[in-house]
Amino acid sequence: MYINRLLLLVAGIVLxxxxxxxxxMISSETAWYRPYQLWLLIVxxxxxxxxxxxxxxx
Amino acid sequence: MSxxxxxxxxxxxxxxxxxxxxxHLADRGIIPERITHHPAVYVLSLGVFAGAMSTNGxxxxxxxxxxxxxxxYIGVVLMFGVAALILMPLLRLCRVYQLASxxxxxxxxxxxxxxxxxxxxxMCITLLPLLALEIQAVADSIHILAGEGAALTTSGDRxxxxxxxxxxxxxxxxxxxxxxxxxxxxRNTGLVTAIAFESLVKLGAMTVLLLAAVYSIxxxxxxxxxxxxxxxxxxxxxxxxxxxxxxxxxxxxxxxxAVCMPHIFHxxxxxxxxxxxxxxxxxxxxxxxxFLSLPILPVAWAGIKxxxxxxxxxxxxxxxxxxxxxxxxxAAFVAGLSAASATIIVxxxxxxxxxxxxxxxxxxxxxxxxxxxIYATPMAAPAASSxxxxxxxxxxxxxxxxxxxxxxLALVAFTGTLQFHPVLLLHPTxxxxxxxxxxxxxxxx
Numbered sequence: 001m002y003i004n005r006l007l008l009l010v011a012g013i014v015l016x017x018x019x020x021x022x023x024x025m026i027s028s029e030t031a032w033y034r035p036y037q038l039w040l041l042i043v044x045x046x047x048x049x050x051x052x053x054x055x056x057x058x
Numbered sequence: 059m060s061x062x063x064x065x066x067x068x069x070x071x072x073x074x075x076x077x078x079x080x081x082h083l084a085d086r087g088i089i090p091e092r093i094t095h096h097p098a099v100y101v102l103s104l105g106v107f108a109g110a111m112s113t114n115g116x117x118x119x120x121x122x123x124x125x126x127x128x129x130x131y132i133g134v135v136l137m138f139g140v141a142a143l144i145l146m147p148l149l150r151l152c153r154v155y156q157l158a159s160x161x162x163x164x165x166x167x168x169x170x171x172x173x174x175x176x177x178x179x180x181m182c183i184t185l186l187p188l189l190a191l192e193i194q195a196v197a198d199s200i201h202i203l204a205g206e207g208a209a210l211t212t213s214g215d216r217x218x219x220x221x222x223x224x225x226x227x228x229x230x231x232x233x234x235x236x237x238x239x240x241x242x243x244x245r246n247t248g249l250v251t252a253i254a255f256e257s258l259v260k261l262g263a264m265t266v267l268l269l270a271a272v273y274s275i276x277x278x279x280x281x282x283x284x285x286x287x288x289x290x291x292x293x294x295x296x297x298x299x300x301x302x303x304x305x306x307x308x309x310x311x312x313x314x315x316a317v318c319m320p321h322i323f324h325x326x327x328x329x330x331x332x333x334x335x336x337x338x339x340x341x342x343x344x345x346x347x348x349f350l351s352l353p354i355l356p357v358a359w360a361g362i363k364x365x366x367x368x369x370x371x372x373x374x375x376x377x378x379x380x381x382x383x384x385x386x387x388x389a390a391f392v393a394g395l396s397a398a399s400a401t402i403i404v405x406x407x408x409x410x411x412x413x414x415x416x417x418x419x420x421x422x423x424x425x426x427x428x429x430x431x432i433y434a435t436p437m438a439a440p441a442a443s444s445x446x447x448x449x450x451x452x453x454x455x456x457x458x459x460x461x462x463x464x465x466x467l468a469l470v471a472f473t474g475t476l477q478f479h480p481v482l483l484l485h486p487t488x489x490x491x492x493x494x495x496x497x498x499x500x501x502x503x
Contacts, residue, residue, distance in 0.1 A: 007139070007140065007142060007143075010139075025125075026125070026296070026297040032286070032296065032355055033352075035125060035128055036348060036351075036352065039128075039135070039344070039348050040348065042135060042139065042344060043341050043344050043345045043348065044341075046138070046139055046340045046341035046344060047341040049340070049341075050141075050337040050338065050340045050341055
């Protein structure tokens with residue numbers, strides 16, 4: 001099975017910083033879009049990640 | 059402002075006919091191949107995941123549980139985030155052995171036709187709440203547009219005849235889509251393009267609702283922020299947590315649904331031409347869902363501000379009615395209609411193929427009749443299965459009689475498909491795989 005290094009790195013970062021990120025997300029009364037900013041970061045990371053071709057791809 | 063029943067039904071028929079024309083043009087090659095085979099079309103076709111739950115149900119979910127409504131989307135985002143671990147190996151397996159459904163995969167891996175039959179029957183039962191959800195969303199929307207929305211909350215009368223009419227119309231189109239291609243070895247370009255088109259329509263309609271909520275109800279983003287400051291209770295409800303491990307359970311349910319749901323499986327694997335398209339979907343689908351979920355909170359808050367008497371699921375329609383605006387009401391209706399019709403068409407098609415491969419052909423050997431040709435049985439089976447499935451969903455809907463919300467129906471369906479997730483994930487690594495073990499494990503989950 002192909003283990004993606006960037007994926008593992010992102011998973012580790014999320015695990016470590018999740019409490020801080022969660023409190024940042026809900027700290028503002030009006031910035032309801034903050035979870036979407038985080039979501040956008042995940043999309044950018046996924047885009048970056050998919051550029052490398054898997055060795056056993058069809 | 060209200061519409062006549064004839065106007066609404068004509069609109070539904072016109073919309074679905076337009077969809078069929080798109081599929082026909084794509085199949086005939088009139089829409090250029092550079093468009094129909096573009097990765098964006100494949101990514102948009104995966105938007106079939108976002109059924110009426112994403113256009114209606116999620117609004118009520120957000121109203122009740124705040125940010126937790128995002129779990130519905132995050133499950134899919136996570137699944138496509140770890141595509142290299144789960145989706146890519148599965149796609150490889152499906153492509154090499156020409157497997158088109160979860161039942162195909164499990165019966166192949168466990169070398170047992172009985173597993174395929176068991177999975178097919180379980181899926182048909184499990185997906186009834188999902189199909190009933192779609193029927194309920196459209197029937198209630200017709201009800202509201204016809205100016206009888208108050209009955210939804212007072213008498214509970216759901217006008218089952220409206221639902222039956224919608225079922226008849228969608229059954230005709232499901233048969234038309236289902237019998238276009240018999241072979242599962244070739245991509246159904248027309249279907250993929252039509253579903254991608256529906257995803258675009260859905261996104262466009264939801265964006266119109268976002269603009270209507272923000273600019274027409276709150277007077278702009280500044281007005282929205284000022285309203286939020288004046289109503290701290292709304293802000294507090296955003297950050298409330300679901301008790302215990304329920305949030306994790308919900309995340310797991312939607313994570314599993316992203317691969318186990320037959321319609322998503324069908325679009326992701328059976329209709330995949332190139333593994334690079336799936337790689338594009340790892341970021342493309344989360345981006346699409348991000349845009350699709352952006353209007354949810356403003357629309358829910360607009361619904362709270364308006365104080366409409368309808369269920370929160372239909373806040374989009376309430377905005378259009380409150381503003382007395384035909385375009386906004388039409389956008390809200392189209393969002394629900396496109397989401398529901400795409401889900402029903404692809405789900406019945408996927409289930410019909412599963413029924414054909416695992417219930418019909420194993421017990422009724424293919425008889426080649428010179429007069430009818432080799433494709434007589436495969437053509438007839440999906441055409442017969444779709445009405446049966448939609449009729450069963452309609453009976454389920456009538457039996458419930460509106461006692462369950464859209465969110466509850468979606469949760470039941472997603473939870474039902476969760477039972478196949480452990481077997482699906484573990485099958486590549488399990489050394490001693492047995493068919494009874496598979497069935498027992500699924501039943502236990």
